[in-house]
């Protein structure tokens with residue numbers, strides 16, 4: 154997706170949301186479905202839907218985790234049909250987090266933004282706007298990068314920097 158978006162970005166004013174809106178709306182039309190998006194209030198429960206497929210699990214970071222792709226995925230849209238689609242049988246997978254003894258994702262953030270109480274957004278933002286000792290702005294969230302699952306799918310620098318920049322702008 155990133156390669157395709159990068160090639161077409163200027164036609165969409167470099168907005169990934171606008172690009173996804175166009176592409177997923179096209180798919181919805183093709184399949185006679187309604188397109189739904191993760192942005193815009195009220196927020197739709199994309200992560201809960203993903204977990205219901207049996208392919209994704211909750212991780213200590215609040216992000217969902219996949220056995221193959223690890224934390225390196227995002228949900229760009231969903232197709233809503235007016236008839237029921239038989240569900241695939243859940244594969245009975247277990248979460249990679251269940252067998253991860255070290256849990257490095259919980260210790261690698263320089264400001265300990267992730268804890269059992271949730272995600273300390275102000276602490277994270279102060280750090281990445283200031284010293285940014287782990288180069289999160291360039292390489293992406295250090296806690297996310299600490300996870301050993303699916304490292305071959307980690308975002309490239311350009312992709313990580315694009316998302317971190319969008320994250321900072323969202324908060325502004």
Ligand code: B12
Nearest residue numbers: 191196197198199200201215216217227228272294316320
């Ligand atoms: C609001 C929001 C934020 C807020 C969070 C505010 C807060 N106090 O936690 C801000 C702007 C800070 C944020 C940040 C990020 N977000 Co965000 N965010 C959302 C959004 C738009 C709505 C969340 C929501 O309220 N959903 C409504 C409830 C009803 O849905 P739900 O599925 O039932 O709820 C689940 C979540 O609330 C989740 N949860 C609980 N605590 C936390 C904490 C964190 C950090 C996350 C990510 C989730 C999470 O658990 C619930 C049950 O599964 C979702 C998209 C969406 N529609 O869900 C993306 C989403 C959760 N974000 C996402 C991502 C990737 C991020 C970032 C990593 C972006 C980045 N930099 O690349 C950062 C994380 C910080 C970092 N250090 O990098 C992805 C997660 C993908 C995944 N693998 O799970 C989502 C799904 C968007 C997408 N297009 O895929 N985000």
Ligand code: SF4
Nearest residue numbers: 212250253257258300
């Ligand atoms: S580091 Fe371990 S506990 Fe944390 S998200 Fe990855 S597999 Fe799960």
Ligand code: SF4
Nearest residue numbers: 262277289294295296
């Ligand atoms: S982006 Fe950096 S400062 Fe923010 S939560 Fe991730 S590791 Fe911590």
